[in-house]
Amino acid sequence: MTAAGALTKATPLSRRTARWLDARLGAASFVRKALDKVFPDHWSFLLGELALWSFVILIATGVYLTFFFDASVEEIVYQGSYVPLQGVEMSRAYASALDLSFDVRAGLVMRQVHHWAANVYLATTVVHLMRIFFTGAFRRPRELNWLLGVGMLILSIVNGFVGYSLLDDQLSGTGLRIAYNIAISIPVGGTWLASLFFGGEFPGPDLIERLYVIHILLLPAVIIALLGAHLALVARQRHTQFSGPGRTERNVVGERVWPTFAAKGTAAFFLTAAMLCALGGLAQINPIWLYGPFRPAEVSAASQPDWYMGWLDGALRLWPSWEIRAFGFELPTPFYPSVLLPGVTFALLALWPFLEARITKDRREHHLLDRPRDRPLRTALGVATLAFYTVLFFGGASDVLAVTFQTSVNALFRAFRTALLVLPPVAGFVAYRLCRELARRDRPGATDEAPAVAPAAPEDGASHRRAIEPEDEPERDPASTAGVPRG
Amino acid sequence: MSTDGDGRRPGANGPGGGERRTRRDDRAERLVVAAFTVSIVGALILAVVYIAGGQAQLEGVALALALGGIGLGIAVWARYFMAADEVVEERHALASTEEEVTAFTAAFEAGEQTLARRGLLAKLGLGALGALGLAALFPIRSLGPRPGQGLKNTAYGDGGRPLRLVDADGVPIRPADLSRSSLTTAWPEGHEHDADASTLLLQVDRERFRPLPGREDWVVGDIVAYSKLCTHTGCPVGLYQTELDLLLCPCHQSTFDVLNGAEPVFGPAARPLPQLPLDVDEEGFLVATGDFSAPVAGGFWDRGRT
Ligand code: HEM
């Protein structure tokens, strides 16, 4: 312990602790490098951070809930303080969620913050993903991090669904029954899969307990592992940045992690937590006492899933009643919108960095971000895709919309199906023209502020192609390609 | 807050305090003070609300104040009193250099050769791992029973004899208990908790009712019975539009024509609701003389195979 000589009695405790740790870990130089790291600043870089902080709140509130929630389907007679349900038979799971809402002090606010945090976490995750997509931040060398992100997104959507399925109220039971029927619609293995997962036919006696282990242990553990890798990769590869004076493919321009970025991050955490607590306190969410305990033969009308499940619900509604039958075998309707569509959706999403690299033949490293307008084709594609899923999302609320706007569900379905085919190309086309127009306006005064990636050219098909293709440079020796500064 | 002094924005206040304070600094400092104070007040409110018995809205607001005060305070502090200089850092190539790759390859191959010298052992070892992996799959089998006839049959077909239809409390039902305007949900006697056997009993307009060929005697008077589970994804079909004789599924709005074998007329469902053959026993209670005309609820790949 050579360093110990520098310590005197007057050295503050924090310093001494640090010394103590360093003597055992030798971490000082590593941590100093971390503190000195530079982080580029842009409002859109905050989105991933918001998702991270919402996730932290999810874990904190979730752990609190586990102390009171009882994942059992054993039937009991409710004796709690919510009068309308007193004397009603229900599962322990549902009863303990009612207790959390009415009899555990601060329980309701924790439940509601947890649910709001789930919605905000997934919303910020999706917007963060959009930021990555539209700025081309997924390109080499960050394809792995894109894959990790897509993995987290899928698992988090599943965990959200599993979360609100735990409570064994009428709404969650209905959702689980739909999930069961989707599972059996998978050819050949589907009935096996459903039987193994549900422990028999729906509802299955062990289902809630299984979902509980999945919700509080299995999926969170996997998500946390992926999240760790995700953040480690950001640290290793350094953050991307928008181009600007002095910013190149070979440097990072921004503020130091210590103290400025760390302080802003901490502030972001507390402000996110504050927003979620305000929502959880003031905005009621999932009032399970109104839905009643799950009864397999009943259903509550106009039941709406959480927003991140809405597009799947919409797809189930809008998909036509096609069913393929041959030789006594069949491919049931729900298979297409509920198995095939999400499968294709997430497969394309995961593979996008590789597909784009193949289309553009651009396999170089990129640390400078694209402005969406400089990649009109990619932007148009992204906007069209968003339009598609937005229509599906609103399709999931067709019954509510029909009541609100006093139209028949019939007419609404037709409108939604039409919109599903028409809106995406229209939105994509509008986005494309907008990009071209914005890029054109940039050009006269174009300085190094905005490198004109898209070559100035009349609007014809050939130049459109080139807009997504950067310079057709031959691939360089991959080992030495540290990115070629452009512009 | 310790800063190394270089490149702080003009007017930023360092610990040395040698610089002139500006009005902007004063205002920012007051804001930070106010924010942290609000936070402390929020925490106190939370404690008081909790002790007083708890109230969700107030708890949420108090928590928001406590957390938001800290957040705002730090945000203002960072904005006004911390270095906002742009630092430039070089990026280093991510890929390893040729020498590093060569050194790694050499080290790895050296080890590989050690393994290859006992190639058979290595292969056998891998084989053992594979076998273990396969064997480990078997415990998964314990998670659920083999999907068998359960998906295709309900309790109505179990005994091979007529079963009474009962309500949720197990009380048998007479035709006279039903009315034109309401739906009745029934189960086979002794199976009131069978999710897949829930049955809709409907009183229809006999004039307009068209029984399917071969099912003319499946009705009792003007009473007809269908499975309550939607053939789309199995939701209970709970809404009855009496004037139109349509059954509506609340989940995805599939609509079934009661007068015409419960054929789907709208929405994503592709198949009619299975019908239950009805009769009355000597005591005048409704009974089912057999199982539903088809497997209930959503489809699966071998639904049509027996
Ligand atoms: C990706 C992360 C997570 C998501 C998206 C998520 C989402 C949800 C949702 C939407 C609910 C229903 C809330 C309600 O309306 O009451 C829920 C319930 C629950 N969650 Fe989570 N959660 C996550 C992680 C966790 C973790 C890490 C834990 C604990 C270690 C946890 C514990 C619980 C418990 C105990 C319940 C049931 C109690 C109740 O809500 O009354 N969750 N979750």
Ligand code: FES
């Ligand atoms: S379950 Fe009835 S329409 Fe989907």
